[in-house]
Structure formats: structure tokens, C-alpha cells
Amino acid sequence: AQTVTQSQPEMSVQEAETVTLSCTYDTSESDYYLFWYKQPPSRQMILVIRQEAYKQQNATENRFSVNFQKAAKSFSLKISDSQLGDAAMYFCAYRSPNHTGGGNKLTFGTGTQLKVEL
Amino acid sequence: DSGVTQTPKHLITATGQRVTLRCSPRSGDLSVYWYQQSLDQGLQFLIQYYNGEERAKGNILERFSAQQFPDLHSELNLSSLELGDSALYFCASSLLQGSGANVLTFGAGSRLTVL
Numbered sequence: 245a246q247t248v249t250q251s252q253p254e255m256s257v258q259e260a261e262t263v264t265l266s267c268t269y270d271t272s273e274s275d276y277y278l279f280w281y282k283q284p285p286s287r288q289m290i291l292v293i294r295q296e297a298y299k300q301q302n303a304t305e306n307r308f309s310v311n312f313q314k315a316a317k318s319f320s321l322k323i324s325d326s327q328l329g330d331a332a333m334y335f336c337a338y339r340s341p342n343h344t345g346g347g348n349k350l351t352f353g354t355g356t357q358l359k360v361e362l
Numbered sequence: 363d364s365g366v367t368q369t370p371k372h373l374i375t376a377t378g379q380r381v382t383l384r385c386s387p388r389s390g391d392l393s394v395y396w397y398q399q400s401l402d403q404g405l406q407f408l409i410q411y412y413n414g415e416e417r418a419k420g421n422i423l424e425r426f427s428a429q430q431f432p433d434l435h436s437e438l439n440l441s442s443l444e445l446g447d448s449a450l451y452f453c454a455s456s457l458l459q460g461s462g463a464n465v466l467t468f469g470a471g472s473r474l475t476v477l
Contacts, residue, residue: 279465287450288364289468335405339464349395349418350466352405 246271248338250353257326258361264311265321265356267336275341278312278319279350284332292334295319323358331360365389366469368453374475380441383472385453387434393417393456394436395466396428400449411436443476450474 247270257263269278280292295303295312302310307327311320323330334357337350365388375381387394396408398421407420411430422428425443430436440447450473454466 281468286470287473288470289452289454291465291467294465349407349410349420351407354404 246273246276246338246340246351248336248351248353250336250356252356253354254357254359256359256361257323257330259326259328261326262322262324263326263358265323265334265336265358267319267321267353269317269319269336269338271317271338273341277339277341278310279337279339280308280310280319280321281335281337281352282330282332283335283355284329289335293321326360328360328362331358333357364467364469366391366453366455366467368451368469368472370472371470372473372475374477375443376477377443377445379443379476380439381443381474383438383440383451383453383474385436385438385455385469387436387453387455388467391455391457391467392434394430394434395454395456396422396436396438397452397454397468398449399452399471400446403449405452408438440474445476448474448476 249268276297278295282290282292293305307324309322333355335355336353367386369384393412395410398406408422409428410418414430428438450471452471454468456464
């Protein structure tokens, strides 16, 4: 079974600075998908960014980018120019390839609580 | 608003009782997923339905059951409730069974408190 590990329970960043959240995963599959979701105090789960494992290019969405290292099974999230609204719990998630019988379920890490300070 | 509607938002009940959580997926989405988020277990996948049929099962207790109706809304039934069932229950939906980086869109969750 796949596992997702987020080793940083909490992180802090100054407003306008850059922060990187770590995520590693364990899988024997070669084709899969990785996601970062954000959960603000409202508890809503919001997709931040996604990465297809077959793509070598790192995904970018505005101030959010990933560093995907397939061989190392690492998928870190970089937030640039941090804003107060970025304060939230961030979850890394893994999804198996389409052809497997596991449907589209996501396997989540334990989350990293990000605090943004003035 | 994500387009995924969950009711009720909050529910307080007693041990031994039974509750039903309801989810309406985003318009056009055929798959529905249920997740449980608790302090000690994190986000746990419970079950997935696609167009009315069960497609994947996770760590769902035998006391829990779910179904997806012809209009694609889904219900999660929790019975013989225990204190440890207190959690935030999320419903998510996606368009297709397994197509590309098929993104799950989450509802706002139903917070269940068992006293």
C-alpha cells in the first residue's frame, strides 16, 4: 500500500518570505499523481497544485510550485511571497494510476500546519 | 462554494444512535468519495461510488454503510455510534472514474459529535 509522509507538523514563515513544505511517499508504481491540498480554518479542502508523475517538469500555480523528485519519491511544495491567507493546514496526497482497481481515492499525509507571521 | 453540498454541517448525537450524512456532488460529477478526518487518524478514505456502483473501499467500519442514488447524491449511514466516531466527514466528487489527474473536489464537511 502507498504511504505519504509529512515530517513537519508545523512550519512558520514571515509574510512575503518563501517557505517549503516537505512530503515523501512510498510506492512501487511508476505512474501516479500527486497533489497538495490546503485546509484553512474554515475546514474546506482546497486543491493547491497537482503533478503527474510522468511529467518531468515541475508544476507551478502562481506563487505555488513543487519540487518533484521521482527517484527520491519526494514532492515538496514551495510557497513564494507568503501571504496571511496562506495560513492553513497543508496536506500532500497520492493517487494511483488509472488502470488499477483502486478508483480515484487519495492517500493523504498527516499534514503540515503553516503559520504566517507579520 | 466548491459545488459539492454536504448536509448537515453539524450534528450532535449520543452513543448508540444512528445518523445519515448526505452529499450532493458537483454538477456533472459521477464519482463520490467519503473521507473521515479525526485528530488521531488524520484523513482516512472510507468508500467510493461511481455512477451508483461501489468502486473502492477503504477503512470503513461494518457499522458504516453508504450508497449512491440514481440522481447521484450519496448518503453515508453511521450506526451504533461510539465516542470515537466523532470526526469531520468529507464528501468529494470527481467527473470520471479514472481519467488523467482527475481532481477531487471536496465539500465543506459534516462535523459529527458523539456524546
